[in-house]
Every structure is written in C-alpha cells, then in structure tokens.
Amino acid sequence: MAILKIARMGHPVLLRRADPVPDPTTPEMRRLATDMAETMVDASGLGLAAPQVHIPLRLFVMRDGPRIFALFNPEIAPIGEERELGWEGCLSIPGLRGEVRRATRIAWKGLDAEGRPVAGEADGMAARVMQHEFDHLEGLLYPMRMEDLSRLGFNEELARHQAPAEGPRDGKEKAR
Numbered sequence: 001m002a003i004l005k006i007a008r009m010g011h012p013v014l015l016r017r018a019d020p021v022p023d024p025t026t027p028e029m030r031r032l033a034t035d036m037a038e039t040m041v042d043a044s045g046l047g048l049a050a051p052q053v054h055i056p057l058r059l060f061v062m063r064d065g066p067r068i069f070a071l072f073n074p075e076i077a078p079i080g081e082e083r084e085l086g087w088e089g090c091l092s093i094p095g096l097r098g099e100v101r102r103a104t105r106i107a108w109k110g111l112d113a114e115g116r117p118v119a120g121e122a123d124g125m126a127a128r129v130m131q132h133e134f135d136h137l138e139g140l141l142y143p144m145r146m147e148d149l150s151r152l153g154f155n156e157e158l159a160r161h162q163a164p165a166e167g168p169r170d171g172k173e174k175a176r
Helices: 027-042 124-137 155-161
Strands: 047-049 059-064 067-078 082-088 096-103 105-111 117-123 152-154 172-174
Touching (some): 027 047, 027 067, 047 124, 082 124, 096 124, 096 155, 105 124, 117 124, 152 155
Antiparallel strands (some): 059 067, 067 105, 096 152
C-alpha cells in the first residue's frame, strides 16, 4: 500500500471528465482502490476520487461508518426535490470550506472491486460525500457549485466567526 500525492485545485486533472474503468477486477485497479483508501485515511478525508490522485478514472472511495468502500463507474440521481445547504471541504482545496446546496437523498449504482453491480440509496452526510466525489469525476470542484462565495473561507476563520459546525444556515429547503 502507498500514500498517493493529492492533486490540488489548479491542476488540469481536476477539471476534466474522468474515463470509465474498463475492468475494476484487475490487480492495478484493486491496488489503486486500496492506495486511495489509505491516502484518504491518512489525510483524514471522508472520500477521495481517482482524479484527486492524478488518475482520470471513474472511481471513488469513501467512508460509510467504520467501513471504507470503492465504487467504480458510479452513477447517482437525486431522490425527490429536497435540497440542503451544508459545509464542505476538499482534500484538493486544503484549508478552505464552503457552503454547497446538495440533494438530501440520492440513488446510486456502480461496480464494486469484484466487478459486481451494486446499488443503494443514501441520505445525510453519505449522500453529500457521494455527490461531492461524483462531481470530481465530472471535473467539478465544490466552489463551482456554490451559490454565495461569501460563504467560502479558511477553516480557522470560519471556526472563529461563523461556527459552520452548527449546520446549514437556512435548514432544509425545496429546490428552486
């Protein structure tokens, strides 16, 4: 296993649509998923997409409670119209946080590391993390989704002046 170098905002790999993974069961793909999981844990992240480690493939890893799983060639879709503002950070944008509106519930599907189809639904933080990581596969960073850039700031300043840990400033809303 290895800790991989994380691409930071400004690197072109983060701005392109990632390519599908032809076969997630190859030794190279298994090693990549394992190395990504180790990198995510080392960086104290909740999720990590392959483009963030300079690999333009449709793969992300994420924490789901105590377990970590890899999802190859994922697809996601919102369930319902409800959207919620929430604070997000990114390993590719160290030291900053911003408030982003996301679907509160999603359906997801893809392939696991054995190449088997998997699917499910997610809400809360899991839904937010999946949408954030999926955006990386589409070449999007969370500031591109922000509605109000005055809600972007350095972690230390936000902790001192805005208390983002309190959650969304306007609660759950219907999409506009």
